[in-house]
Structure formats: structure tokens, C-alpha cells
Amino acid sequence: MVRAAVCGTEGRQFESALVYQKMAKEKKIKPSKETPSGFIDRKEKELLIRDFVISNIKEVMIKYGFQYLETPSFEYTDSIGKFLPDKDRPGEGVFSFKDENKWLSLRYDLTAPLARYVAKNYNEIPKPFKRYQLGTVWRNEKPGPGRFREFLQFDADYVGTKNPQADAELCILLAETLSKCGLDKNEFIIRVSNRKCFFGLLDFLEIKNENQRIAAVRAVDKYERIGIEGVKSLLGKGRTDKSGDFTKGAELNKKQIDGIVAYIKENSLYDEERENFKGSARFAPLAVWDDLSPLYSEGIRELGGFFGLTELSEYKDQIVYSPTLVRGIEYYTGTTFEANLLFKVKNQKGKEIEFGSVGGGGRYDNLINRFGNLDVPCTGVSFGLDRLVFALMQKKDFKIKSVKPVVICIFDQKNIENYFGILNKLRSSNISSEIYPGEGKLKKQMEYANKIQSPCVIFYGDDEIKKGEVKLRNLKTGEELSIKIENLVNEIRKII
Amino acid sequence: MVRAAVCGTEGRQFESALVYQKMAKEKKIKPSKETPSGFIDRKEKELLIRDFVISNIKEVMIKYGFQYLETPSFEYTDSIGKFLPDKDRPGEGVFSFKDENKWLSLRYDLTAPLARYVAKNYNEIPKPFKRYQLGTVWRNEKPGPGRFREFLQFDADYVGTKNPQADAELCILLAETLSKCGLDKNEFIIRVSNRKCFFGLLDFLEIKNENQRIAAVRAVDKYERIGIEGVKSLLGKGRTDKSGDFTKGAELNKKQIDGIVAYIKENSLYDEERENFKGSARFAPLAVWDDLSPLYSEGIRELGGFFGLTELSEYKDQIVYSPTLVRGIEYYTGTTFEANLLFKVKNQKGKEIEFGSVGGGGRYDNLINRFGNLDVPCTGVSFGLDRLVFALMQKKDFKIKSVKPVVICIFDQKNIENYFGILNKLRSSNISSEIYPGEGKLKKQMEYANKIQSPCVIFYGDDEIKKGEVKLRNLKTGEELSIKIENLVNEIRKII
Structure with missing residues (x-):
């Protein structure tokens, strides 16, 4: 009785684990030598490149005036909320435990814990507050080839200002970091859009239901992976993927689906046939889409301010307008951006693979407000370290010396x-x-x-x-x- | 139905989390701004010192010819077993989840996952195999002041040799690292003993029951923290700590307890009254304890070989014989060691605190054998990074420059x-x-x-x-x- 009170872990869960271990011992089952599905061992070459990348990112962070912070792996489940792309999976895609009377979850990103940190320390932090953080995050998702359930993220966030200068700073920082890590300027682009534009389009199409709007965001976010037909299914009744899993769709009507598809076809930087991004694109919104709705116009105005600033940087040609970029995470409210490589990445079998972004982020002005009546606009960027390392490992001219005794x-x-x-x-x-x-x-x-x-x-x-x-x-x-x-x-x- | 099959998380557990979140939303409960009990946020000064320490340790690792490796946070529960000091707590002190039909646990150290890695990759690795790893570990223990449920460890292990040269190499490496991180040679000692000596004493005292032997190890391991009276209670019926929690004792008889207490009193380097370690001690076992049992003599012989080697190093005066050092972890089989600071460490209120070791380890020759019929003797060292950083932060002459924009x-x-x-x-x-x-x-x-x-x-x-x-x-x-x-x-x- 005393012990149960002491530790406060959920008795039932652990008892089952013990019963299992006891059974294994009695039956003399040998323990497994494998890593659990979705988790892997990493070896020296990858780790040395990762250290190189991390130390370069840290240098850029310091040069840009960001402060170092670390939050724990676990947060109270209610603190970090549920803002994942795959909201519709069981358990919201997170690993959770019951601890005494409260639920704990392993963080699924570094942004939600930052929001909790800012809410807790609001009186003490500088305003604006610029912080960087390195840490593992976990997603209790279906594992797949190259899709893991834990990965390392490096984030920089700019807390407490609505000024587009903050968004511009993060995109410039993202570009400088990729450059410092060894990518040439013609090897990557940073695509930029604004959530208000896409929501403005949904206003115009009279899609008002909140769940349908988020489902539409998630559908369009997958365009480069699943193609226009896949997006159509996800905007409609739903889609069954290659493995037979079914994802429920947004259930929009035909006119609404056609409107979104037309928007993608006319605006996307992605070439579906060549499976590649087109070169750079100056910010020049097509007039035909210009006054869809007040929200759309507001997004375009914000983008104008943003690009006016990135034009002043060394990376003006790398930071490009990409109207169909939406980002799948629910909490974004304004500018969103994503870094894509312009060279093809191959898997271990030498086959070209759909690679995704090596970093991205955006503005999330309402996340901290959940904790009370704090009006704290924020914007942030997150580096996908493991992907960046994987890509660098494929570059012929990229070498890291490994010292042997x-x-x-x-x-x-x-x-x-x-x-x-x-x-x-x-x-x-x-x-x-x-x-x-x-x-x-x-x-x-x-x-x-x-x-x-x-x-x-x-x-x-x-x-x-x-x-x-x-x-x-x-x-x-x-x-x-x-x-x-x-x-x-x-x-x-x-x-x- | 499809979704549940896809993800394979334990439905019941997550449903409860969802029900809780829904309740919170309906009642408009604001989410918590606090970190969960036992978890903390860490700020710039500490993190910069930690980076400094980590980069110094990595340099020493490379100089000593160790290879970089990383295993995942999660392992199958049966793979990492249950070898924690506080075995008698519910759930064995680990965080576990059910994933489809198998249990997963967050690693509680880096040694058990290494054993799994070696078993899995035995044919490919060099023999002997020297690896280093940095990583967070988790213990689902009762949190207390300065006692957290996650911490960062840095380990080096020497796999596949019984040679005392491997144990000596790790102690020399431990000393060189502490020195490189900024500690003077008169600020630390590395105490060394051998599990065989203590088990040899238990043989002599006719303590044969395996659970009693491990309970006795754990009791003596706590000597510097709880004093001789505390040890006596833990060797007997048990002990209630300041917070009222009861730990069951080894239930030895009076003669057995007296034997162990005499051994501690005559052999310990710890001065209970001054709450400090005595200066250095050459390896010179007291003759009176010399032929307690065959196992005891074997331990002494191994220690002789070990000290013959450390005598040849620059750190011969820092690596000292400490017969009462036992280390609480169950899997040790031979030489054990632990680094202690010789200066007093204060908490944030300026009060001197019982600080524990900044690193330690030992020989564990039977751990890999659990996975099959592999006879792979091992020895390893683990750095307690957070403690080392905390101690360095208190040294007046230790400064890390923090760059501000x-x-x-x-x-x-x-x-x-x-x-x-x-x-x-x-x-x-x-x-x-x-x-x-x-x-x-x-x-x-x-x-x-x-x-x-x-x-x-x-x-x-x-x-x-x-x-x-x-x-x-x-x-x-x-x-x-x-x-x-x-x-x-x-x-x-x-x-x-």
C-alpha cells in the first residue's frame, strides 16, 4: 500500500508488464534483440554529421541573438494539447502515461512545450523572447520506411511580436543554416505562404465547419506526397493508402473540391509529373485570385510585408512564394514556410524517394492564449535534423573525418x-x-x-x-x- | 476498427486521455503551466556548460579510441530487463507502454540497450568493441529535491574482454575527462572496489539467498547518504525515510548485520561525522579480511591486477581502493568504481548537500548472455552529466562566455x-x-x-x-x- 502511494504510477499497466516478464522468465523466452518498430540504432557516420549540423545551427542561433532553453520530454497532456497533423488517429499520435491523477505525454514537438514555458514564465522573459531548443520528439504514429516514431528537432521561436520582421528573420536564419551546413544556394528553396490565404479561399468556397477546414488543410498539405487525385479523395469521402489504411476525408461538395483543385493547379510550384519543385518564384500573386475574401486579402498583405524584408537579405532568391503550401499542423495562423531540397535523395537501395522538407514553420498567434488571457503572438521554425543529415550524407563533396585510434x-x-x-x-x-x-x-x-x-x-x-x-x-x-x-x-x- | 488496427496503441489508456481532454474542454479548465513533478526546464547558463562538458567528453572518447553509437529511447521491455537499484518499487521504476502485443519501455540507462545492440549485431562488431553514447534516460521514481525522473547520461563501454586493462582504461578515462572539464586533481577521487569482494564477504557470513544478497548490496550502497544506522535498518527489517516511505530490508540476522557493519567501519573511506571522503588510499587490503572466502580472494586478485595498471597512469593518485563501494545496480559482477567530488556542493539556498557521484560504473560479464549463449564480458562507465554541470557551476574560477546580440x-x-x-x-x-x-x-x-x-x-x-x-x-x-x-x-x- 505504501509503495503504491509513493510512486503513483498506474498500477494496472505496470502489473501487466511484470506478469509478462515473469511469464517470459518461466517459459525461458529469450528477450528480443530487435529495436521496437519505428525506432532505430544510429551509427558513427550519421552521428558525426549530425553533431556537425547541430554545432553549425547553434552558431547561427547565437549570431541571430537567440537564447538557449530546454524543456523536459514529458509535459502534462493537457498542457501540450493536440495539434498534430494526424489528429484522427487513436491517442492523437502521442505516447501518454497516467501519473497519479494526471496524464503525462511525451512531447510531439518543441512548440507546444515552449507555449507552456512562456505562459509559466511570462513575467520574467524578455519581450520579444527569442529562444532555440534541441530535443527529441515522439509521435505514436504508424511506422513506415524512413518514418520513425522518434526524431530530433532543432527549433527557433520568436515570441511576442506580430511584426513580419520576425517571420522574415526565421526564414533567413533557415536559409543561412542550410547554407552553413553545406548546401549550395541552388540546392534548396524555402517556400512561403500564409494560412490566411488558404482559409480565405475556404471562406470564398463557403467552407465554414472548423473540422472540414482543418481536414482540407491536411489534405492539401499532402499534395506533393499523394498527388492531385489523392488530395481530391481526402477533400471528399476519404482515401485508402497502399497499405490498406483508410483516412476519412473532409466531405466537401463537388464545387468546393473543384475550387481547391483549381487553386492548386494554377498556383503550385510542384511539378507532379517530374516530382520536383520548379525554380524560384517572385512574390507576384495572380490577380484572378486577389480578392476572394477579406481574409485572403489580409494574408496577401502580410506576405507583401514579409517579402519586402526577405528581399533585403542575401537569400532573397531562395525564399519564394508558394501559394499551395499550407503545413498540416492545426495551430498556424499566418505566414507558413518550408525548406525543400532541389536535388533528388535516394534511399539505401539507390531508389529516389519522396523526401519531404528539411525544415519549416510558421506563425501561431493563439497557442499561448490557451493558458489564460495572454495575447502573445509567436512564430517559429523547426529543423528536421535527421532528414538534413540523411541528405548531406548523399552529397559527394560532403566529408566528415572520423578519427580512429x-x-x-x-x-x-x-x-x-x-x-x-x-x-x-x-x-x-x-x-x-x-x-x-x-x-x-x-x-x-x-x-x-x-x-x-x-x-x-x-x-x-x-x-x-x-x-x-x-x-x-x-x-x-x-x-x-x-x-x-x-x-x-x-x-x-x-x-x- | 481500421484505425485501431493501424496504430496498435492500447485503446483503453488513450481513450481515458481523450475523455479527460474533452472534460477539460467542456469545463473550460485552463491547461497547467507547470512541468510534471520530477521534470524541469533548463536555462542557458546550465546548457552552455553542459555543451562544454559534452564536447570535452567526446574529445576524450575519440582520443581513447571509442566509437560513437546511438540506440533509441524505447526498447522492448523484455530486452532491457530490470536491473535498477530500486527494484522493489512498482513498475520497476520504468515508464512502459503497450504497443500491439509487446511492452515498450523508455530506457533507464544506456547499458541495457547496449547489451541488446551487441546481441543483435554480434557478428558485425569489432572484438573487443568500444563504444560511447550520449542520451537521456528515464526513471519512474519518486521525485525529490534535485532528484529528477529524466537525466542525461554519457557512457563508454568496453565489450568482449575480461582483461583488467579495460576496467583500468575506463577509470583513467573518467579521471582525464573530469580533469579536462575543469576539475583539479585534488578535487575528485575515483573509488574502486570489486563486487566479488562484497559477495565473498556475504559468502563468509553465509548469506546465500539471492534476494538477500542484492538487498544487502543496495543497503551498503546507500551508506554515504543514510549513515551506518540507516544501513543497519536496511540490512534488518527495513527503514522509513524522512518523508514516511518505508523500504523493506534484507532481513539478515544479527550476526550477519554485525559482520557487514564491522566491514564498513574498518574499511570505509567515508568519514560519517565530517560527511566527506578521506584522502587517497593505496591498494593495501587489510590482512584480517584477506581470506574470507574463495570469491573474496578472487576479487582481491582482480583488484591487484587493476591497480597494477592504473599505477602506470597520470591519475594514479586519484584512483583509490575503497572496499565498501558496492554500487546499487544488480548486473555488476566484478570491478566497480565511482567518482566523487572532494569539495562541498551547495544547493540554490546555499546549503551544503549530499551530492552523490558524478560518474561510475563497473564490470557486468553476464548481461549479454541473457540474449542467448553469447559469452561477452563487458565493463562500462557512465557520467552523470547534470550533476557534473551543477558542480562546475559552483566553482568560482569556472566561466563560460554567453554571447548576447x-x-x-x-x-x-x-x-x-x-x-x-x-x-x-x-x-x-x-x-x-x-x-x-x-x-x-x-x-x-x-x-x-x-x-x-x-x-x-x-x-x-x-x-x-x-x-x-x-x-x-x-x-x-x-x-x-x-x-x-x-x-x-x-x-x-x-x-x-
Whole structure:
């Protein structure tokens, strides 16, 4: 009784886990060696590139005057709400637990927790408040190829101003970051639109029901993935995907669907046949769409202010107008944007894949208002780190050096003090190095050194010890040299 | 029906979350602004120090020849088993979910997932295999002051060798890392013992029941926190802590308890009255304890091999013998070690606190064997990053520079192009800078600049624009200078 009160976890749930473990033990079922579906192990090459990308993003964040913040993985479920693209899935796509009397959820993005943070600390933060955050987010979605249930995000948000300068700053920052990470200016575009334009179109088409409006946003958001026919189905009764799963549609009438489809066809930057984005597009809204509704005009006016500012930046050609960009998340209220690569990305089998964006965001003026009567307009950008890393790994001219240790071979345990002498010498010169652990035969030690891609191995047997020199074998060339101990560091520096 | 099949989350659990959210909406309950109990927000100063620590640890890892790896947050519950110190709590102290027919848990450390990784990839990995990993871990424990339910760990593990060289390497690495992060050699010790010695003592005392043995380990592990009387209770019937929670004891008999207490009193490096560790101790086991049991002697022999190696390192005085160190985790089988600070750490109220270790680990030779018939001896070390950062923040001579932006004030929106000109100039010179977003009065802009601790602000009004110069105000000194645009970057560099 005492223990249950102490911890306050949901007893029933955990008891089942225990019963399962006990069963497994009794039946001597071996535990699984696999990662759960939608989760993966990541190896050195990817992680080193990710570190490189993260450190570049952090540098840009600091240069642009953003502050570092971190919120926890878990939030109260009611704090972060339910604003995911796939609202219509069970559990809203989040991982949740019951903790005493309240529900906790793993965050599904870094924006909803920021809104909670601002509401909590509103009196203390600067106004406006610019913060950046790096963190894992989780989505309890259906896993698929390249679609994971946890991923790393890097966000920058601008809190407390309606000024389009904030939106422009974030798009410029997004462009500068991609550029700093190694993408050429002709390898990406940042497509920009405004949620008010699309909602203005829906006003014109007399689509007033809130659920239908959000369903229409989500349908159009999927255009580049599912094509115009897929969008039509999602605007209508619904759509069954390749795996047989059915997504309910917006249930619009034919006239409404035709209106949206015409808007996409005339305005989209996406070339459905070539499966690619067209080059850059200056902000020049087609006159025919110009006065659909007051909301539409307001969106166009805001975009005018926005593009007036990005025109002043180095990335004016990368930041382009894209009327059909809507972004699937419910909380956006104004300017939205998304970074797309202009080169094709291939999967591990060499097949070109539908890749999605490497970053995006937009304005969400009403999110913090949920916590009380705080009128705090916000805008933010989120980097899809894993995708960006995946894309960079495919660029031929992109290389990250991975340092491997020099291996000091063991001939006789009685000479271990001598081996440590060499090791201390190398490490104090900041050379990655190690003594092979154990007394394995030389053949096994060499297999190990080759397997870890060591640049060179050191032989330091009785003879060498007497002479005060080592044998150094370059594992790339196979060349072997006798070297005086005092010259060792310099010789190794030539090889690594 | 289709949707439930798709996602495979536990329907009941999520339905309750939805019902709760719906109730909250109907009753117009405002969402909570608080972080859940045991979880906190972290701010810039701490995060910058943490980044500094992480980048130093990574450098040492590479120098010592460890490979970078990352496993996911979630593992199948049966894969990671249940080896936590507080095994006797409900749910084993982990956060678990049901996913289709299997249970998933958030990892509680990085060692159990490594064991799963090695079992899965045994044929591909080098032997021995040295890997490092950084990641958040979660414990569903009772939160307390400074005791959180998520924290960041940095681990290095040496897989596939029984050689004491591997254990020695990890302790030397631990010492070098602490040193590189800014601790002087007289500010920490690494206490070392061997689980076989303590189990050998239990053999001698005829404590054979497995649960009693583990309970005894956990009791002694808490010695520095709860004192000898607390340990006595935990070795006996149990102990009620300050908050009224009861922990069941090992239920040993009086003779057995007296034996363990005598062992602690004669061997501990901890001074209970001064609440501090005694200085360094060479490996010199007391003869009186020397032949308690075969297992005890084996432990002493292994320690002899270990200390023979650490003696050869630069950190020989920091790596000390500490017979009463046991470590609370169940899976250890041999050498165990723990890094303790020798200076007092204070909490935010200035009160000295019981601080625990900033890193530790040990040998776990049987963990991978759970997955099949793989005989893979392992040893590992784990850094408690949050604690290390907390301790470094208290050192007077430890400073991390936090860069704040130069603020370009707005006088008139019509001159925005000029402001952008200055901004582009500064940012292309890599100077952190921003234009104040909006048209707030100058007073408000100055309040903002002071609040964010900007080093200086730039005034660029109509007059200055005509003259081709700006007014630069140093916010530390209050000094204001008129500066030609071409000299601006150099002048700012003098201030920041």
C-alpha cells in the first residue's frame, strides 16, 4: 500500500508488464534483440554529421541573438494539447502515461512545450523572447520506411511580436543554416505562404465547419506526397493508402473540391509529373485570385510585408512564394514556410524517394492564449535534423573525418609498463590511441586493427624495447618503419 | 476498427486521455503551466556548460579510441530487463507502454540497450568493441529535491574482454575527462572496489539467498547518504525515510548485520561525522579480511591486477581502493568504481548537500548472455552529466562566455533597408546582432536590450544615415560614440 502511494504510477499497466516478464522468465523466452518498430540504432557516420549540423545551427542561433532553453520530454497532456497533423488517429499520435491523477505525454514537438514555458514564465522573459531548443520528439504514429516514431528537432521561436520582421528573420536564419551546413544556394528553396490565404479561399468556397477546414488543410498539405487525385479523395469521402489504411476525408461538395483543385493547379510550384519543385518564384500573386475574401486579402498583405524584408537579405532568391503550401499542423495562423531540397535523395537501395522538407514553420498567434488571457503572438521554425543529415550524407563533396585510434600491439604482458609509456606519450600529444586489451595472438590483434580502420599499429617487442625504437606499420600502405621513440609522434602525425 | 488496427496503441489508456481532454474542454479548465513533478526546464547558463562538458567528453572518447553509437529511447521491455537499484518499487521504476502485443519501455540507462545492440549485431562488431553514447534516460521514481525522473547520461563501454586493462582504461578515462572539464586533481577521487569482494564477504557470513544478497548490496550502497544506522535498518527489517516511505530490508540476522557493519567501519573511506571522503588510499587490503572466502580472494586478485595498471597512469593518485563501494545496480559482477567530488556542493539556498557521484560504473560479464549463449564480458562507465554541470557551476574560477546580440534600434520603419544593411554587415562579420522587431518606443527597445544583457545598441536615425555613421552605446559603461559605418565592426569587437 505504501509503495503504491509513493510512486503513483498506474498500477494496472505496470502489473501487466511484470506478469509478462515473469511469464517470459518461466517459459525461458529469450528477450528480443530487435529495436521496437519505428525506432532505430544510429551509427558513427550519421552521428558525426549530425553533431556537425547541430554545432553549425547553434552558431547561427547565437549570431541571430537567440537564447538557449530546454524543456523536459514529458509535459502534462493537457498542457501540450493536440495539434498534430494526424489528429484522427487513436491517442492523437502521442505516447501518454497516467501519473497519479494526471496524464503525462511525451512531447510531439518543441512548440507546444515552449507555449507552456512562456505562459509559466511570462513575467520574467524578455519581450520579444527569442529562444532555440534541441530535443527529441515522439509521435505514436504508424511506422513506415524512413518514418520513425522518434526524431530530433532543432527549433527557433520568436515570441511576442506580430511584426513580419520576425517571420522574415526565421526564414533567413533557415536559409543561412542550410547554407552553413553545406548546401549550395541552388540546392534548396524555402517556400512561403500564409494560412490566411488558404482559409480565405475556404471562406470564398463557403467552407465554414472548423473540422472540414482543418481536414482540407491536411489534405492539401499532402499534395506533393499523394498527388492531385489523392488530395481530391481526402477533400471528399476519404482515401485508402497502399497499405490498406483508410483516412476519412473532409466531405466537401463537388464545387468546393473543384475550387481547391483549381487553386492548386494554377498556383503550385510542384511539378507532379517530374516530382520536383520548379525554380524560384517572385512574390507576384495572380490577380484572378486577389480578392476572394477579406481574409485572403489580409494574408496577401502580410506576405507583401514579409517579402519586402526577405528581399533585403542575401537569400532573397531562395525564399519564394508558394501559394499551395499550407503545413498540416492545426495551430498556424499566418505566414507558413518550408525548406525543400532541389536535388533528388535516394534511399539505401539507390531508389529516389519522396523526401519531404528539411525544415519549416510558421506563425501561431493563439497557442499561448490557451493558458489564460495572454495575447502573445509567436512564430517559429523547426529543423528536421535527421532528414538534413540523411541528405548531406548523399552529397559527394560532403566529408566528415572520423578519427580512429592507433593500436599498440601486445607481445608480452610483462612489458605492459612499456606499452603504457607509449600510450601516455601519444595521448598526451592528443593522438587517438589504445593498447590492444588482452593477450590475443598477433593475427587477432591485426584483424581488430583492420576492422576498426586504425591508421597504423605499433609493434614494441623485447628487441625494440632494447633499442629504444618501435616498428610502425601503416595499415593503408602496408609500409613498416623502425622509428626512434622520440620521433614517434611526428611520424604518426604524417600518417593520420 | 481500421484505425485501431493501424496504430496498435492500447485503446483503453488513450481513450481515458481523450475523455479527460474533452472534460477539460467542456469545463473550460485552463491547461497547467507547470512541468510534471520530477521534470524541469533548463536555462542557458546550465546548457552552455553542459555543451562544454559534452564536447570535452567526446574529445576524450575519440582520443581513447571509442566509437560513437546511438540506440533509441524505447526498447522492448523484455530486452532491457530490470536491473535498477530500486527494484522493489512498482513498475520497476520504468515508464512502459503497450504497443500491439509487446511492452515498450523508455530506457533507464544506456547499458541495457547496449547489451541488446551487441546481441543483435554480434557478428558485425569489432572484438573487443568500444563504444560511447550520449542520451537521456528515464526513471519512474519518486521525485525529490534535485532528484529528477529524466537525466542525461554519457557512457563508454568496453565489450568482449575480461582483461583488467579495460576496467583500468575506463577509470583513467573518467579521471582525464573530469580533469579536462575543469576539475583539479585534488578535487575528485575515483573509488574502486570489486563486487566479488562484497559477495565473498556475504559468502563468509553465509548469506546465500539471492534476494538477500542484492538487498544487502543496495543497503551498503546507500551508506554515504543514510549513515551506518540507516544501513543497519536496511540490512534488518527495513527503514522509513524522512518523508514516511518505508523500504523493506534484507532481513539478515544479527550476526550477519554485525559482520557487514564491522566491514564498513574498518574499511570505509567515508568519514560519517565530517560527511566527506578521506584522502587517497593505496591498494593495501587489510590482512584480517584477506581470506574470507574463495570469491573474496578472487576479487582481491582482480583488484591487484587493476591497480597494477592504473599505477602506470597520470591519475594514479586519484584512483583509490575503497572496499565498501558496492554500487546499487544488480548486473555488476566484478570491478566497480565511482567518482566523487572532494569539495562541498551547495544547493540554490546555499546549503551544503549530499551530492552523490558524478560518474561510475563497473564490470557486468553476464548481461549479454541473457540474449542467448553469447559469452561477452563487458565493463562500462557512465557520467552523470547534470550533476557534473551543477558542480562546475559552483566553482568560482569556472566561466563560460554567453554571447548576447548587439541590438539595432528602430526609429522609422521607412529606414528598414538601412537597418538591414547594418545587420547584414555585422552578421557577415560573425557578430551576434539583431534588429529590434517592431515599432516600440525607444524606451521599450532599451529595456529589451538591457533585459537580454546586450553589450551595445546601435542608433541609426535620419541624421546618422545622412552622415554615414551610427551612434553606438556601450550598455556596460553607458558611453556613446559616433562611428563611421566602415569602422563599426572594429569598434564593436572592442566592446564584446
